[in-house]
Amino acid sequence: MTTSTISSPSGFSRSLHSIWEGIKKIPPVYPVFFIIFIVLGLLSPNKYQSMNGAMTFLRTAAPLAVIATGEMMVLALGGFDLSVGAIVTFVVLVSSKLLANDPANALPAILIMLGFGVLIGLVNGLVVSYLRVPSFIATLGMMLLVRGGALYWVGGAPQGYLTENWRAFGRSYFENVPLFGRFPYALIVLLVFGTLAYFLFHRTHYGRQILSIGDNVRASQLSGVRVRLVRIITFVLCSVFAVIGGILLGGFGGVNVTIGEGMEMQAIAACVVGGVLLGGGRGSVPNAIFGAFTLQAIVNLLNLLGLPKPYTDAVQGLIIIAAVAYVGLSTQKKR
Amino acid sequence: MTTATASGNEFRRILRTIHIPPVFYFLILVFLAGGLLDRAFADGQIFSNPAIMLNIIVRSVALGIVAVGQSLVITGASIDLSVAYTISITAVMSSYLMQGKTENVPMAILVVFSIGAFIGLVNGLTVTKLHVNPFIATLGTSLIIKGIINATFSNYTGSVPESFEYFGYGTLGPIPVSILILFLIVLAGWFLLARTKFGFHLYGVGGNSEVARLSGVRTDRVLIGAHILCSMTAILAGLFLVSQMRSGAPWVGPNGVYDLNSIATAVIGGTALAGGKGGVFGTLGGVLIFGVLETVFNQLGVNPYLKTVLQGAIIILAVASYTIRSKKDAA
């Protein structure tokens, strides 16, 4: 580009060049999200142009963000976890029964749910690692198991309401917070677990090993990576995050039988929008989170434009296909 | 071991080629287990009742028809997760178009089959030309269909004329029409795979698409064709279901878990997920296993949700029985 013959490119144009290089590296999900958010703000200033509005939005988007984070790690590993939606259903329905309308049961109920999360993830990981069942099938089967199990446990209908304190995580706000005004509990949960996930995925050996397994299992094995261990831990984390997302979602939306249906596809869509490769080997916690935010923003935008909810499913389907096709075609061109 | 020209080798080879899919041994096992449960909990009333036994097959018709289509696609090393919602849209569209009038039936059938062909075409093109992973492609398609259904229909829609119910309830002599149709479809599926150029090429595409391509097989066309056929079987299944229901409802497809179950029965029946192997009769065996389970559970009054749980477990274990021997690491 620079065609100076004698002297080297000037310092100014060089720094411009490196800024441009830096900008090119920003994953598209961030500008896309902000653009959509700005559009929302223009269309509905009351809701979206205030700090209040932003906080409300984040409260709504938090559950998907948490679930997508967990899903992202499994995708980076090169697999799929399709049981996360059923786990959400399980959490909400079974908690409604365990709580027995008594707030004192909240903590034990949450702990029991987390225990189930670990168990489900463990089984997923073991089935894939030792029985060599492709994760797609294994977690699809698990989805049936968990959803059926949930419905069986509660006899087909919610057994009670979700107590106030349990729902607080997904629904309530900290009031009178300086600068923010109201700050949703859900956002705190997202920040806590998002930071944990960030730390594990980007800052520990474990995270690097997820990526190398997703990228090249054989090379990882030959380099001494304990593939099975890493895989099992990842499925456990994904399920646990799904449990947390379920608690947030249940808190936000209350109990209902169909809650969680389709969540696995939304989580995958969020990751794909955030730029996670479906074959494994790439991933990022912030990208997954913002992918979830973007998806939520799109849903809100479509609602604002008057599109009825069912169409949002269709749009999501289109987005997934488009995103995967886009990534697939662009890597093909590179070859 | 020395190579021998002995006729012993020849005999063994012939034996190997007429082979009964292992699934039928499982079927017998399940049957016996069901019989035992019957004796233990229901005084043997289930298995001694011919109507119930026949019902096993009738119950299996919808799943059986779709499973045949799914077998085709899986043989080509692809998969179709959109069948459940395809069934749903068939049910509501056909019911809506028929409006209870017999004269609308042919038109309705034409329309839904066109829809099916279109869905199959989209699936096939997305997989072959856009190179999207078939899981994702058909899952995406299913979401789109779901959205369209939910946007336009939320409850029972339209109605099915009584004449059409012949499909679902009628009998030809002692045999229910539905079983005949299932039989025909299974036969057609078998014929397609075992005796036609298309079928042979499909096995090639699934077994090793590169080898097939080098041998001159038009791999893209074959796979698209398989996807179209699969969607059409979903349409047929949807028509059958709606003929039994009098009116189409949007939850028909997902409720019956036709996507997962069709895959599972195909795999249990010996159609390898990796493609290139298997046949329709094995799938039928898998379908019958599910049918027996379903009937036994229903008759014994087992909680339907427990049934779902068991189905999930069986799917995992059944696929595991094939994959556990593979040396390749799964993702």
Add this chain to the structure above:
Amino acid sequence: MTEQTLMSESNPIENLAPLTEVCNITKRFPGVIALNDVSVQFYPGEVHAVVGENGAGKSTLMKIMSGAYIPDSGEIFFDGKKVSFTHPKEAQEAGISIIYQEFNLLPERSVAQNIFLGRESSRFGVIDIGEMNKQAQEVLKEIGVEKMISPTALASTLSVAEQQLVEIAKAISFKAKVLIMDEPTAALTYTEVKLLADLIQRLKSRGMAIIFISHRLIEVFDIAEKITVLKDGQLVQTVQKEDVTPADVVFLMVGRTLDHYFPPLGKPEEFGEVVLRVKDASNQSLNGISFELRKGEVLGVAGLQGSGRTELAQALFGVAPFKSGSMELHGKAIAIKSPFKAIKNKMGFVTEDRKSEGIAPRQPIRDNMLMTVRAIQSLFGIVHKDGIGKSRNLVPMLGKQVDIRTDSFDREAQYLSGGNQQKVVLAKWLASDANIFIFDEPTRGIDVESKASIHDMIRDLTKKGIAVLMISSELPEIVGMSDRILVMWDMQVAGELPAKSSEPEIMLMATGHTIKDREKNTPASGKA
């Protein structure tokens, strides 16, 4: 070229025109000239072997002749006419069929279905299976194997030899006039080779031209009439079998001036105690392996394709562990059952295929370099950009040590050149502080400059007291680098040779001469 004369009795073949010939064929790939102005004639009714070391250009030549590659310059003639194929199917239909080492059969389909894949005859799309089977039967009969192989047998139920026969039958069904076979006897037992040889004679008498690539000179001399020797992409000579001995051919294959620099070999006083001792170890592939590896030495492992070298490396490293026999590491008996354990015991394995087994292509260079050290550390240890725990500066240090040429260690590994990728893999193992290194083809497909620096690095390792097991199919590398040479053949140890053994000596042992000689002296020979 197109003279048509009658067959004369004294030299029947030479009086006919060649059935196919290649003239002045040149083919280049990035960084290497695979074939350089090669011309060979192949006559009908003649069995013609093409021999040469790995990388001599044999496969490339065959691929050009069968339509898989297009030459950069030169011409191909078939049946007197100039041809140029753009797709293997064109060559197949013209009458040139090739059978690769990895067969192109669909395992779950029958023999007949495989033979006629893609050109099944049908009416309205329906195939007459009986007819197809009958036609397959006829083709099988043409090559005389109709009693052995049934048209309805599944390909996966056939032995390797039988699968090969099916491939040959397929070629015959294409009315092939030229049959090219790549290492046809590599996977066959002694008896099966005999059957194949008989079949080849039958085909030859039908006027077909049979061309085959082989490393096994004994079989070449048994089966072929003409031998073409290629070396470094050039034609050395085409000879009549009667005019040469195997040793002559070997000399033609490898005789060269040593123009490549190798670091000086180790001196005996520099070699320490035995660090690895393997006694009579076997697994599902290998048989009775015994050898010793000493501190500070380079033990070269030579052998032909399929002789068991990579299997040996995999067994030592726990990928396909030994099932019987014994292994001692630093004097202590040990069983290595996984790479993790091998690495913990300070072994390193620089694999042959770095693309599929050595690097994670989409991860940054630095993460690739640190993969091993991180793998054996605690799972949740904190990631440091350039190192681990106490050694924070590994990446730049190692990068300099192995001389990786890159502008940034953040680049994804897939964008590096082959040579640099190999250096990344090497760096990965250096980081792990291994004291026994297994190298499998350390410089395969690498440019000359990087080759030299890798060789220097290997020698530097030994100076530090590290023991090196180096597998290589490049004889100059074996001769130039090994303090001792272990020769493999047919999944066993054929023997050991001292440093500075000549290439022909090694090649002779590698082609099975010593074991065959041993076997000839014992009764009841014939491996099964």
